[in-house]
Amino acid sequence: MAIRGVPSAREMTVEDFKLWLKQFDVDGDGRISRGELREALRRRGGWFTTIKADRAVRRADKDNNGFVDNAEVENLIAFAQKDLGMKIST
Numbered sequence: 001m002a003i004r005g006v007p008s009a010r011e012m013t014v015e016d017f018k019l020w021l022k023q024f025d026v027d028g029d030g031r032i033s034r035g036e037l038r039e040a041l042r043r044r045g046g047w048f049t050t051i052k053a054d055r056a057v058r059r060a061d062k063d064n065n066g067f068v069d070n071a072e073v074e075n076l077i078a079f080a081q082k083d084l085g086m087k088i089s090t
Helices: 014-022 034-043 049-060 070-083
Strands: none
Touching: 014 034, 014 070, 034 049, 049 070
């Protein structure tokens, strides 16, 4: 069942989530931009992906550089679980 526009096809581990996210790092800089996150959400079948990606980066990006890096990915996981309804287990 889809929750808030993001289908939860299966439960992911944190490592699976990081690997899934890494495939959208098109410039290979090790960080996820709003555009890259928007594409990840879009490919997962999400709706309103621009708004959700903007909100996710704002909440996860603690140093306000506009990107989610490895140190901030836990914040992104928390957002994905709470606001996108994704099931991510440890």
